[in-house]
Amino acid sequence: MAVANRLLCYSDPADHYSHRVRYVLAEKGVGVEVVDVMPGQYPPRLVEVNPYATVPTLVERDLALYEPGVIIEYLEERYPHPPLMPVYPVARANTRLLVHRVQRDWCALVDRIGDHRATEENKASARKELRESLTGVSPIFAEKPYFMSDEISIIDCCLLPILWRLPTLGIELPRAAKPLLDYMELNFAREAFQASLSAVERGMR
Structure with a gap:
């Protein structure tokens, strides 16, 4: 209770x-x-x-x-x-749209990989697509400390949990994804991110 x-x-x-x-x-x-x-x-x-x-x-x-x-x-x-959201309506709408894209483009693939009903072929296809998609957008992470922003936002709060899970998803990012890897290293070390981890999640890395 x-x-x-x-x-x-x-x-x-x-x-x-x-x-x-x-x-x-x-x-x-x-x-x-x-x-x-x-x-x-x-x-x-x-x-x-x-x-x-x-x-x-x-x-x-x-x-x-x-x-x-x-x-x-x-x-x-x-x-x-x-x-964790911008002040102005246009910026807030753009943030919501980016959250939607993270959900549609990346979270959906994570869910496919973790779906016990999916075939191994389907999971392998999702792994390949997710790895290539993350690698492809990696250069934008070189521009700002957070996702297209100088301040942490809701977008990062949605993205970082799936990036933390990449080893358990069977995904290793290539050297070409260095800006993204640097972003991950920087933000995984945040006190709040570490505080958010469950015991199960700590065992994922």
């Missing part, structure tokens, strides 16, 4: 969608109780507040949110400092 007025996050310790929410919470320094939920093992409280029993699920008082994008935007509005 959740403590009154305490922020609770139901999270799969191996899932990149749960990780992105934990990372946003860490970047904002929000005190939260993280409840690890393994696949198929759903706490009664999670089933009670979320009709789909999915993770991540965020619970605060009488509020329960259970879609990663909705959770992150709520956290940005509820805990505005430090900001």
